[in-house]
Amino acid sequence: MTEPSTWEQILDYSNRANPYPLYDELRRRPVTRLADGSYLVSSYAEIAALLHDPRVSSDIGRNPAAAAAGASVGDDGDGQGMTPTFLSMDPPDHDKFRRITMRHFGPPATPGRVAGMEARMTEIVTDLIDKMAGPSRIDIVDDLAYPLPVTVICELLGVPPGDEQRFRVWVDVALQSTDPGLDPETQQKKRAEAGRELRAFMEELVEAHRQAPGTDLISAMATDDGPEGRMPDGQLVSTGLLLLIAGHETTVNLISNGALTLLRHPAELQRLRDDPDLAIPMVEELLRYEPPVHFVPFRTALDDIDIAGTTIPAGASLTLVLAAGNRDPAHVTDPGLFIPDRPNNQHLGFGGGVHLCFGAPLARLEAQIALTAFASRLKNPRLVTDPPPYRPSPFLRGPSHLLIDIDGITS
Amino acid sequence: MRLVVDLTKCQGYAQCAFLAPDVFTIQGDEALTYDPVPDEAQRRRIRRAAAACPVQAIRIDQPDRSEGARHPDGTPGTAAPIEGNGGSFKRSGRIVIVGASLSGLRAAERLREEGFTGSLTIIGEETHEPYDRPPLSKQVLAGSVPSEDTTLPRRREIDADWRLGVAATGLDLAAKQVQLADGGRIGFDKLLIATGVRARSWPNAAEAALAGVLTLRTREDAATLRQLLARRPRRVLVIGAGFIGCEVASVCRELGLPVTVAEAGPAPLGAALGGVIGAIAGELQIENGVDLRCGVRVVSLDGDATGQLCRAHLSDGTTLDVDVAVAALGTVRNGEWLAGSGLASGKWGVACDAGCRAFDVNGLVTDDVFVAGDVSRAPQPMFGYQFLAVEHWGNAISQAEVAAHNMLSSETGRWPHLAVPKFWSVQFGTEIKSVGVPSAADEVAVVQGSVARRRFLAVYGYKGRIVAAVAFNQNKWLEFYEPLIEQAASFPPSFHHVDEPADAQPVPARFQPAANPTQDATVVVTGHYPNERRARLTDRRLP
Ligand SMILES: Cc1cc2nc3c(=O)[nH]c(=O)nc-3n(C[C@H](O)[C@H](O)[C@H](O)COP(=O)(O)OP(=O)(O)OC[C@H]3O[C@@H](n4cnc5c(N)ncnc54)[C@H](O)[C@@H]3O)c2cc1C
Ligand code: SF4
Numbered sequence: 008m009t010e011p012s013t014w015e016q017i018l019d020y021s022n023r024a025n026p027y028p029l030y031d032e033l034r035r036r037p038v039t040r041l042a043d044g045s046y047l048v049s050s051y052a053e054i055a056a057l058l059h060d061p062r063v064s065s066d067i068g069r070n071p072a073a074a075a076a077g078a079s080v081g082d083d084g085d086g087q088g089m090t091p092t093f094l095s096m097d098p099p100d101h102d103k104f105r106r107i108t109m110r111h112f113g114p115p116a117t118p119g120r121v122a123g124m125e126a127r128m129t130e131i132v133t134d135l136i137d138k139m140a141g142p143s144r145i146d147i148v149d150d151l152a153y154p155l156p157v158t159v160i161c162e163l164l165g166v167p168p169g170d171e172q173r174f175r176v177w178v179d180v181a182l183q184s185t186d187p188g189l190d191p192e193t194q195q196k197k198r199a200e201a202g203r204e205l206r207a208f209m210e211e212l213v214e215a216h217r218q219a220p221g222t223d224l225i226s227a228m229a230t231d232d233g234p235e236g237r238m239p240d241g242q243l244v245s246t247g248l249l250l251l252i253a254g255h256e257t258t259v260n261l262i263s264n265g266a267l268t269l270l271r272h273p274a275e276l277q278r279l280r281d282d283p284d285l286a287i288p289m290v291e292e293l294l295r296y297e298p299p300v301h302f303v304p305f306r307t308a309l310d311d312i313d314i315a316g317t318t319i320p321a322g323a324s325l326t327l328v329l330a331a332g333n334r335d336p337a338h339v340t341d342p343g344l345f346i347p348d349r350p351n352n353q354h355l356g357f358g359g360g361v362h363l364c365f366g367a368p369l370a371r372l373e374a375q376i377a378l379t380a381f382a383s384r385l386k387n388p389r390l391v392t393d394p395p396p397y398r399p400s401p402f403l404r405g406p407s408h409l410l411i412d413i414d415g416i417t418s
Numbered sequence: 419m420r421l422v423v424d425l426t427k428c429q430g431y432a433q434c435a436f437l438a439p440d441v442f443t444i445q446g447d448e449a450l451t452y453d454p455v456p457d458e459a460q461r462r463r464i465r466r467a468a469a470a471c472p473v474q475a476i477r478i479d480q481p482d483r484s485e486g487a488r489h490p491d492g493t494p495g496t497a498a499p500i501e502g503n504g505g506s507f508k509r510s511g512r513i514v515i516v517g518a519s520l521s522g523l524r525a526a527e528r529l530r531e532e533g534f535t536g537s538l539t540i541i542g543e544e545t546h547e548p549y550d551r552p553p554l555s556k557q558v559l560a561g562s563v564p565s566e567d568t569t570l571p572r573r574r575e576i577d578a579d580w581r582l583g584v585a586a587t588g589l590d591l592a593a594k595q596v597q598l599a600d601g602g603r604i605g606f607d608k609l610l611i612a613t614g615v616r617a618r619s620w621p622n623a624a625e626a627a628l629a630g631v632l633t634l635r636t637r638e639d640a641a642t643l644r645q646l647l648a649r650r651p652r653r654v655l656v657i658g659a660g661f662i663g664c665e666v667a668s669v670c671r672e673l674g675l676p677v678t679v680a681e682a683g684p685a686p687l688g689a690a691l692g693g694v695i696g697a698i699a700g701e702l703q704i705e706n707g708v709d710l711r712c713g714v715r716v717v718s719l720d721g722d723a724t725g726q727l728c729r730a731h732l733s734d735g736t737t738l739d740v741d742v743a744v745a746a747l748g749t750v751r752n753g754e755w756l757a758g759s760g761l762a763s764g765k766w767g768v769a770c771d772a773g774c775r776a777f778d779v780n781g782l783v784t785d786d787v788f789v790a791g792d793v794s795r796a797p798q799p800m801f802g803y804q805f806l807a808v809e810h811w812g813n814a815i816s817q818a819e820v821a822a823h824n825m826l827s828s829e830t831g832r833w834p835h836l837a838v839p840k841f842w843s844v845q846f847g848t849e850i851k852s853v854g855v856p857s858a859a860d861e862v863a864v865v866q867g868s869v870a871r872r873r874f875l876a877v878y879g880y881k882g883r884i885v886a887a888v889a890f891n892q893n894k895w896l897e898f899y900e901p902l903i904e905q906a907a908s909f910p911p912s913f914h915h916v917d918e919p920a921d922a923q924p925v926p927a928r929f930q931p932a933a934n935p936t937q938d939a940t941v942v943v944t945g946h947y948p949n950e951r952r953a954r955l956t957d958r959r960l961p
Contacts, residue, residue, distance in 0.1 A: 059897040061866060061915035097916040099867065106447070114435035114444040121436045122463065284462060287469045310913040321914070351474050359472060361894050368436035371470055 014039070014047060018401050024394035026301070026401070027343070030331035037315040045072050045324035046308075046317075049331035051338035051355070053315050057306070057327060058359035064307045065362055067095035072324035073305045076194060089202060090241035092249045095305075098361060105365065107238050108246055111227040113368065121368045124159065128373055131158050132380045139416050144391065147381075147409040152262035155377055156255035159369065164251055165216055165223025174208055177201040178252055182400055209244045209251075224250070250366070258370045260299035260398075260405025262377045265290070267409055268297055268345055269382065270390045275347050279382040286375040286382075289347035293374070294333075294356025296345050301330040301404050303358060329355040330404075386414040420455055420479040420571035421464060422550055426812035426840045427475040430849060430893045434467035434476060442467060446847030447873065447891040451557050454550065455567035479571030507607060508826055511536040514596055514604055515578075516586045517612030517752075518542025520550070520811065521791030521818035525610050526576045528822035538578040539604055541596065543613075545583035546637060552811055554640035555665040556844055560672055561648065565641040586613070589759040591778075591787070607786065608825050611756070611768055611776065612818065614792040615749035615809060620657070625719040630727035631743045634662055643744065647673060651741035654678070655730050657716045659686030661843045663746030664699065668845040671706045678709040678738055680716050680730075683930060691852070693928025694862050695876055695888055698869055699845070706846045719743060749809060751793050757955075761787065764955055767795040767807045772834040774821035780953045788825055790817035796835060800904065801858050801885065810841040838900055848872060851893055854886030854903040856927070863910045863924040866917045867892055874919070875899075878927060879909025 016022055017029045030049065033039065037050035048054050057063050067073050068091070093104040110116045135154055139145050157171050166174075180201040213229050220226035225247055228238055238246065269276040279285045306325040311318050319325065332355045334342035339349075357364035364370070381388075391410035398407045421441075423434075430448025434441075441456045441464055456464060468476040513529060515522045518540050526538060542548075549568040557563035581598070588597035595603045617633035620626040630646065632639055647654070647670065654670050656663045659681035670677035679686065685696030686703060703710045711732065720729040730738045753763040761784070762769040762777040768789045769777040774796065776787040789796075791814035795807040820835040827833075842851045856862075859878035867874035867890075875895055878886035883906045887899035902911070910924045945951040 056898070056901075059895060061895055061898060061917065062913055064916055066916075099871070099873070099917055102873070114432045114439065115446065118435055118439040118443070122439050284465065287462075287465050291469050309915055352469070353472065353474055357472070363431055363472060368433055368470065371433075371466070372437070375466070 012041070014041060020397075020399060020401075023397040023399075023401065023404065026330070026404075027334060030328065030334060033328065034331050034335060038317040038319065040317075043072065043075075045326065046319050047326050047328055048314070049328040049335075050315065051332040051335035054327045054329065054332040054355055055359060056314065057312075057325065058355075058362070060312065062308060062310045062312055063325065064097050064309050065095055065101065065305075066097045066307065067091055067305060069309075070305045070307045070324050071322065089206065090239070090245045092242070092245045094249060094253075094362065094365075101361060103235055104238065104242065104246070105361075107233060107235055108228065108250075108365070110233050111224050111231070112365075116233075121372060124163070124369075125372060125376070127162070128155070128159060128376045129380075131155055132376050136380055136384050136416055139385070139413065142412075142414050144410060144412050147266045147411060148259065148263050148406060149408065151377060151381065152259045152266065152409070153255075155262065156258035156370075156373055159373060160251060160254035163224055163254070163369075164247065165221050165225045166212065166251065170208075170212075174205060174251070177204045177208075178256070181205065181252070182256065182398075182403060205248055206244060209247045213240070213243055213247060254366050254369065256403055257299040257364075257366075258373050260403060261290070261293060261370055261374045263406050263409050264297035264299065264404075265293045265374060265378045266381055266411075267390070267393075267395065267406060268293060269378070270388060270411065271393070272345055275345065276382055278347065279379065283379045283383065285347055286379045288349065288352065289378065290371055290374045291352045291354065291356070292345060292347050292349050295339070295349075295352060295354035296333070298330050298333055298354070298356040299403060299405060300356070300358075300364075301328070301402055303327040303329060304402065327355075327358075329358065384416050384418075385411075386417060388413050419458055419461055419464070420569060421452070421468075422454060422477050422571055423450060423452055424475040424477065424812070424815075425450065425552070425842045426810075427473045428471075428842075428893075429473055429897070431472050433470040433472065437470055438463035438467040445844065447849070448893050449844040449847060449849035449891075451553075451562070451844065453557070453563055453567075454553060454571075455563070455569070477571055477573065480574060507536070508532075508534050509536060511607045512539075512605065513537070513608050513610070513825065514539045514541065514606035515610045515612060516541045516596060516755075517610075517614055517791070517793070518544065518546075518580065518582060519548050519612065519614055519791075519814075520570065521614075521814040522610070522612040523548035523570055523572075523576075523818075524815045525612065525790060525818035525822040526578055527573050528819045529826065530574060530576050532823060532826050534826055536607075538576065539581060539606075540578045541581045541584065541586050541598065541604070543583070543585040543599075544636065547580075547582070549637055551635070554637065555634055555662050556669065558640045559644055559647060559666065559669040561644060565637045565644065568637060586755050589756055589761070591760050591784075594786070609787045610818075610821055610825070611787065611789045611793060612791045612814075613752035613755070614814075615751050617662075617745070618747040618750050620719070620743075620745040620747070622718065625721075626745070627725075628719060628721040628727040629725055630741050631719060631745065633745050633747075634666065635749075643742070646742045647675060650675065652676070653738060653740045653742075655680065655716070655738060655740040655743040656746055657743060658746040658748070659683075659700075659710075659712075660689065660746055660748060661687065661841075663744065664703070664845050665843060666744050666746065667703060667708050668706070671708060671846065676709070678711065678740070679703065680714050680732060681710070681712045682715045684712050684928070686710065686712070688928075688930060689857065691856050691888060692859065692862060692878075693930075694925060695856075695927075698872075698890070699850070702846050702848060702872065716743075749792070751807070753793060762955075766805075767793050769795050769805060772797055772799065772836065773824045773832050774817055774835060775824065779955055788821040790814065790821040798855070799834075799836065800838070800906075801855055804858070806839075806855065808839045810839060812840045813837070838903055848890055849893055850888065850890055851896055852886060852888040853896055853900050854878065854884070856886040856888055857929055858885045859927045859929070861909065861924040862927040863922050864919055865911055865922050866895060866915065866919070868919055877909065877911055879924060882909055883907065884909045884911065 034049045039047040093101045216226040217229040304326045308319045308323045310321045357367045388411045395406040395409045435444045442452045548570045585599040617635040653676045656679045686699045688696040715733040717731045722728045751767040756763040770789040774788045776784045792809045795805045797803045798806045816837040824832045856878045859880045861879045864876045873891040875889045875892040884902045889896045
């Protein structure tokens, strides 16, 4: 039997708690060719260059590995009958659909929307922490990191409170199916099932909002005709699901990874208590140090690309290992140290180029508010298990539960 | 508080506009404008914006900034001998910077960052602390930012002796002294020349003196023009369609004012981008209601009995009733004060080597005189060692940093200034951005996007190599082309990529042919024996 490759070890669940030494090993060769003919890129400069390289396509339909896996990871977990979203398209279509979606979410047309949610986010966090009264054992994932982003994204999209219970199950299935460790057939089956349910759920929601529009994003997209026209219904359903799922799954990990990191660095936790604004640069450092999205899979080379001494041939599938690039010593000094106020912090936490994470501003604000409250209000928080249990995905990586004991909360 | 965004870095990700929407605004797809002096109450949001910027382009001033005390008038000094050891110069040397604007300030900050603790004097003709010019033709004219709110934020304390409101009038290289308009002299061990350029005024002095006729370079110019626009003139005439002229026309349309642009060449931005891409900029103007007239010169300007501009006569025989005329005719380099100093300085600027060290008139490099920013002309190894003057914001900063570093370095520690030139401009909600030197090209090809949609990227080639790329609302791809320029990649690009236009064939870029080179010859050589041979600057045109 041959040794498992570094990449196989990274995908292996037993290394989920600390994949970083494996990323260091991977980075010794910035570009690695895997046995299936696809390529991994793990150094900062090369990843950053490829994110801006027009020879790299995000069109899922062009990707051999996605075809082999029978679906698209990034989207929504369903390969069948689901219209691709802008996430898996190239310009000019990508730009157009992203713009149509952005019209209701941010600048230039709706500049104040995210900043305007700050007060509401603070209110949600306050309520969640108020519920932790008394000395107790809490689960940061279930009690804070999950409910905050879910409530925020549901309110933003116009998903009725309560429906979250319904889609949570399907989302879990869909995400587990993105685990490259599973065999493709099982992945595909699980995904198709969950995808059908999710799609039906969103179709219903779009229709309901079209009949009785509210001030939410789905209502706006379903009824508003901007200068570039309305989004076709199939596209609207997949985009709604993309925003719903990507809009919270990653933020859950950002907040729980953040809480875990702070508990492992008590001095930094104290600094945050003393200066709540430290949360602003700290979230950027977390996005670098413990990013919620570890790699961007299924990009395709449209031409031969010479990079770091390797030629990636036209047609090859590429995976950009963001988490490895973030700790590249050629780009960051002391990459393995958590330095909350690291100056000039340019990281790959949200990707880059035209596909830079659509929800980044929302995630940043939620994480800053949640971690500030976490530091200032929980009395004497102590980790119960370190490392905590992790969710299965190597790609959207974070604890499944994060148990801590506290002596109570401050008001 | 004060802030500035390095728009040469900005890729239009809009993270700042999401997180601090009262301060940062996105126009169109990706053109960023901002309030450089926002309310203190916005500080937290601005910190969020600055932290979130993926390219770290936002600079906020240091809150504990304390201004270096003004020293009493210094007594004229003589050159202190510099000990061979750079360490002692770093501790107690004397540096004088002439020109208190973008590159002067950045050089001063950099000197202190690199540990220079000696005396630092900054001489500036304007009475203001260093301020930022790009907003003058954008936010300031549009009325969203008062002209006095353009003071540049400080990255650190510089503890300098500021001599503002006094021009340098001469340079005595042998005595190592700068002469001032107030009669004073200041001695230096090392000197940085950062006097920039000024606007070329309307050539007819009497007409230029009419009320309503002006140029746009300084804060005062911008404040005056803003006032004139706020009075809603019947029509504004922009003379010359370079970047400044096009931006003024854009703001006029934003304000709903009728505007005519008269351009002698065949297209706007022709000198910078060539006729092909210039024509697209022209279409943008026409779509936005500008009365664009190319191939037309303004012949004369008429005033009424009160000395107010009222009419313009154009070379096509037409006349226009106008209340405001902006002469956007290019620039003149502020090098006159160096006349007779022995430096290679003239209307082309002050020549320097790639390490920003000034050349003397014989072509010898000086040791202690450095040049940075708009006034400089330096060889570009990437473009056949041509001496190029680059009048862009990013260049002023990067040259200032190289000059400051080299002032404090021994021979082996010096840096060459090899940054690829970059600029941006915002017109009619479109972000126009370039890397490289488009005007060095002979051909151009639109390689990404669509001209019809006004979102495209064009690559420029010279003799089969890529020399520049220009993006209209395609900011995020531009970074890809920079290394292609640095590495002399072949033109036209032949690879496959996303968003390929139907027709990406190169066409002649249509730059107007350069003026007859002998016209500019202003140096003659005299003497016979090697120890006598000298170059001499002259105003005489060669026959
Ligand atoms: C309206 C406007 C809009 C612009 N927009 C853009 C843009 O969008 N993008 C871009 O890339 N660039 C833009 N620029 C260009 C950019 O502002 C310049 O490249 C930059 O200011 C150059 O900096 P500098 O320090 O070399 O020269 P300057 O800023 O010109 O500073 C030189 C200073 O030296 C002073 N001085 C001159 N002579 C003397 C003397 N003898 N003694 C003492 N002091 C003296 C002057 O008063 C001046 O303050 C714009 C310029 C203007 C005017
Ligand atoms: S790149 Fe930075 S400065 Fe530019 S728009 Fe994005 S966040 Fe703002």
